[in-house]
Amino acid sequence: MARNEALFEAVIKGKRPDVTAIVQQEVDKGTNVAEILMESMIPAMAEIGERFSRNEAYVPEMLIAARAMQAGLDILDPLLAAAGHEPLGKVAIGTVKGDLHDIGKNLVAMMLKGAGFEVMDLGVDCDVDKYKDAVASGAQAVLLSALLTTTMPYMKEIVEGLKGSGAKVLIGGAPVTKEYADGIGADGYADDANTAVKATKAALGLAA
């Protein structure tokens, strides 16, 4: 199966009912479920991410695309699991202790799912133990978000707490900079949701 253009467009435009209908049609036709995901849906999310990076799409467009993607995944996930399809990797994401801002964190989580990762969303106000538990449950990378300079310094404690765990730590959020990420020894940094996906892949040694 080549790319299903209608499905590709429906994800990009955030047309959730259309995505559900097309995915169901394809499943009923017996199309390979991994192909539906890999050839049409994941490329659509990559495309909306690229448009976002080029300032051709904005946060609401990315959010509705991710939501439409999720509607398709709700149908595909059990079938993918049954077919033995493995996710790209398992990652955890959360906003750090004291910080309750979650729009950016949620967007990154959705983009990671849209790229094919299994994502554990740890929520907001996460202390170092929450991230440690996630790593114990198999997360290969953890992503930390902070929106305040008040809460950002806690990222350093998390990086130190996860040393030796084997998990990669990536950080982001409004006040966070590349210099800060390097300074505390994080494995990656991203300044928007699209780059967050790329940085996660890079940290895990996956092809872009």
Next chain:
Amino acid sequence: MKYKLISCEIFFREMEFLLEQSPHEIDVEFMQKGLHDIPTAEMRARIQDQVDAASEENHDAILLGYGLCNNGLDGVLARNVQLVLPRAHDCITLFFGSRQRYQEYFFSHPGTYFLTTGWIERNKIAEELKQLSIPNQTGMDMTYEELVEKYGEDNAQFLWKELCYTERNYSQITFIEMGVEPDGSFEQTAREEAVSKHWKFSKVPGDLSLIRRLLNGDWDEEDFLVVPPHHRIAANHTEAIVAAEPE
């Protein structure tokens, strides 16, 4: 001494009250509230413009009525006049009188929205800033009707919940009583807002001492950063919050 105060208008009543009592001659420039919502580089440029203008005048020091404010003061450069600012992440430290007290309250009361006279009467963001603001650029300040028009009913419901309903993680309003309130009306407004949002209400006494010391020239190193001429403010992500770096 002759000082220039460049301050966020969020402190208007506190500054006016304390300026009357300062032994020094202080010229004042209030800046619009909401600069922390525009891109960091833009906020920094606006503060720098004020610093540059004040540096042309004859002042012994330029006082900054700001915290680090979303890194908006990171990189601001002292020309030929020293800059002085409190070591603070944001204005709430100045209302609390100490960053340690604020830090303690902040981490023990997650989900708190703070209100003061300034936060109540100067709550509106200026139109000019609104255009530049991050919430505006990300679509966070769209109304539900605008979302429906642009993205359809189904997506609008989702976007409203996900993107625009930013109050979902708050559970408390804390009114900081600074002692500059003319009557009980500000506290009443804060109480009513808490009721209407079904949040808890709490009132804590503010502490004017940090702002007072800023205006009185009482700048100990623990609580203030003095930036010598030709040095810049640098956020250093430590307990001290900011440091001075050579130009």
